Amino acid sequence: MIAKAEKIIETTYREAVRMAIREAMKKDERVFLMGEDVGRYGGCFAVSMGLLDEFGPERIRDTPLSESGFVGIGIGAALAGMKPIVEVMTVNFSLLALDQIMNNAATLLHMSGGLFNVPVVIRMATGGGKQLAAQHSHSLEGWYAHIPGLKVLTPFTLEDARGMLLAALEDPDPVLIFENTTLYNRKGILSAEATKVNIDKANIARNGKDISIFTYGIGVDKSISAAALLAEDGIEVEVIDLRVLRPLDTETILESIRKTHRGLIVDEGWRSGGISAEISARINENAFYDLDLPVQRLCGVEVPMPYAKHLETAAVPQVENIVERCIKMMNYERV
Amino acid sequence: MDTIPKRKILSIPEKEKALDLLYQMLLIRRFEERSAELYTAQKIRGFLHLYIGEEAIAVGVMDGLEKDDAVLATYREHGHALARGMSPHSIMAEMYGKVEGCSRGRGGSMHLFDAALKFYGGNAIVGGHLPMAVGMALGNKMQGNDQISCCFFGEGAVAEGAFHESLNLAALWKLPILFVCENNMYAMGTALEISESEMEVYKKAGSYKIASELVDGMDVLAVQKAAKEAITYIRRSKNPFLLECRTYRFKAHSMFDAQLYRDKSEVEEWKKKGPIVTYKKRLEAAGLLDEKTLESMEARVSIEIEEAVQFAENGHWESLEDLTKFVYSS
Numbered sequence: 001m002i003a004k005a006e007k008i009i010e011t012t013y014r015e016a017v018r019m020a021i022r023e024a025m026k027k028d029e030r031v032f033l034m035g036e037d038v039g040r041y042g043g044c045f046a047v048s049m050g051l052l053d054e055f056g057p058e059r060i061r062d063t064p065l066s067e068s069g070f071v072g073i074g075i076g077a078a079l080a081g082m083k084p085i086v087e088v089m090t091v092n093f094s095l096l097a098l099d100q101i102m103n104n105a106a107t108l109l110h111m112s113g114g115l116f117n118v119p120v121v122i123r124m125a126t127g128g129g130k131q132l133a134a135q136h137s138h139s140l141e142g143w144y145a146h147i148p149g150l151k152v153l154t155p156f157t158l159e160d161a162r163g164m165l166l167a168a169l170e171d172p173d174p175v176l177i178f179e180n181t182t183l184y185n186r187k188g189i190l191s192a193e194a195t196k197v198n199i200d201k202a203n204i205a206r207n208g209k210d211i212s213i214f215t216y217g218i219g220v221d222k223s224i225s226a227a228a229l230l231a232e233d234g235i236e237v238e239v240i241d242l243r244v245l246r247p248l249d250t251e252t253i254l255e256s257i258r259k260t261h262r263g264l265i266v267d268e269g270w271r272s273g274g275i276s277a278e279i280s281a282r283i284n285e286n287a288f289y290d291l292d293l294p295v296q297r298l299c300g301v302e303v304p305m306p307y308a309k310h311l312e313t314a315a316v317p318q319v320e321n322i323v324e325r326c327i328k329m330m331n332y333e334r335v
Numbered sequence: 336m337d338t339i340p341k342r343k344i345l346s347i348p349e350k351e352k353a354l355d356l357l358y359q360m361l362l363i364r365r366f367e368e369r370s371a372e373l374y375t376a377q378k379i380r381g382f383l384h385l386y387i388g389e390e391a392i393a394v395g396v397m398d399g400l401e402k403d404d405a406v407l408a409t410y411r412e413h414g415h416a417l418a419r420g421m422s423p424h425s426i427m428a429e430m431y432g433k434v435e436g437c438s439r440g441r442g443g444s445m446h447l448f449d450a451a452l453k454f455y456g457g458n459a460i461v462g463g464h465l466p467m468a469v470g471m472a473l474g475n476k477m478q479g480n481d482q483i484s485c486c487f488f489g490e491g492a493v494a495e496g497a498f499h500e501s502l503n504l505a506a507l508w509k510l511p512i513l514f515v516c517e518n519n520m521y522a523m524g525t526a527l528e529i530s531e532s533e534m535e536v537y538k539k540a541g542s543y544k545i546a547s548e549l550v551d552g553m554d555v556l557a558v559q560k561a562a563k564e565a566i567t568y569i570r571r572s573k574n575p576f577l578l579e580c581r582t583y584r585f586k587a588h589s590m591f592d593a594q595l596y597r598d599k600s601e602v603e604e605w606k607k608k609g610p611i612v613t614y615k616k617r618l619e620a621a622g623l624l625d626e627k628t629l630e631s632m633e634a635r636v637s638i639e640i641e642e643a644v645q646f647a648e649n650g651h652w653e654s655l656e657d658l659t660k661f662v663y664s665s
Contacts, residue, residue: 070504072465073469110662113448148662
């Protein structure tokens, strides 16, 4: 039997997200997109460009600047049987809606003893690197990953950018999806047909035997680049794309540690109490005797994001930092 | 503050309905009084916010809603839950923390829910449920059904940003929602006059181009009529409406409150104008209520409540093994 050739397309991360929104909206009338500038502007990051013309203003719904209001509306619409995709322009602005996300979306199922689930999907742009300064540049995925009742996704690959949204829309519980802004222009290839992917497993982005790097989002990109450089020195780095920060795929993390015995977490978020601390703790608790040295962390420096380019660059882990730390780890140098 | 416009003297509904309104208010009143006793006896823990004095609003508004309409209320929601049709048994068991409670004991007094009755809490963040109520109205509109959302909140919520965002969005998107502001003039210990520059809540609706009315929240018939008209308006025009009901809570904010912020004499004045005492007088004057009827009503209420207490007493504690359930659906 001749296998049908799968049609492949060359596209971008941004377009992959758009594909998912289109596919979902075409298939299910209950799905709609709501957020600031998603319609007439075409989306702050152009994700929803063209969708207003295709689906109309009821389903590609521009909102006023009312994060608390429209996130809460998304929750209510989900309770009423719709499948809203709420777009919060950036994670920095989501803080205005934190009460809705935490005290309503994450908590209703439990407070009601299982009566009311909230199938809302909230997408947010995250990350820095564009000199947008302190109120536009933070990565707060780790914060949200602290909250029981939420699922927190951080797609890196194009397939995940598309497939995770489709999976999230089928999830009965609130799902937050974080899209690092630097990833929107990333090019790649995808099958023409959109399919959903799992939203509970980490992925081995690169196999290696010497060091395990656990990271997500833009960190995967930087870690893969660092791994290529380290390979020239004979150091084989395994890069684990966490993909999901809640629930963390502890099994894949531990398997990797048992293989390499050296762990490094790369996280653009701040160090203290971040998701890196959680991963480190889990490795400590479950694979202590498999470690050759303490788990290492490269995190955002504890400063609100500065504007000047050189300061901003120094404030988050870069490829050179990852390379340098891995070399130190191989030499068991104390940091 | 504005005086409440006097409506034309309202005709009393036919006897069965007229007495039923009294029964519902009595049920709430006695239920709340019993809950206060049980709280003192430490059977009910945490916070307990009593609806005593405000019964006419829940009873009057709920009378005009259909069973498919969605209802959202605050943490002072026992009266709303009862008026909506939840059994005193499931509410009492919930306050006892028993698994037979409406929320399996996971919520307590402030988080009563019922899926069949479309009662969405029981919400303890002041103003926090308004956007959700608007969202439910959006969902109804997008699905093309005839259902409306009914959102109860106190005047304290009017200071929260969520109130303003919710009203703006409801008006902008023409959503079928009834906002019911129960203005009892005190947000916990803070009088309205020291927290709002514009104290007339119904007027604020006007600045969002939302139709509104001010009604005497102590008069169950006035509330019932105003609510019915508002609900008809909403269903017909698919526009929101805000009903401000002036009322007063006869008890403290919660069981912990020493009421240092208001005079006892003010409370006593309002009690004389209470919803039950005034409605009883009207029914008596209309020849619909006599000593015997009232006694038998109180007896029925008493039995219902005692059965509810027994149900709660006999209930079970949820198994500790199930602690981490209901965080995710699967």
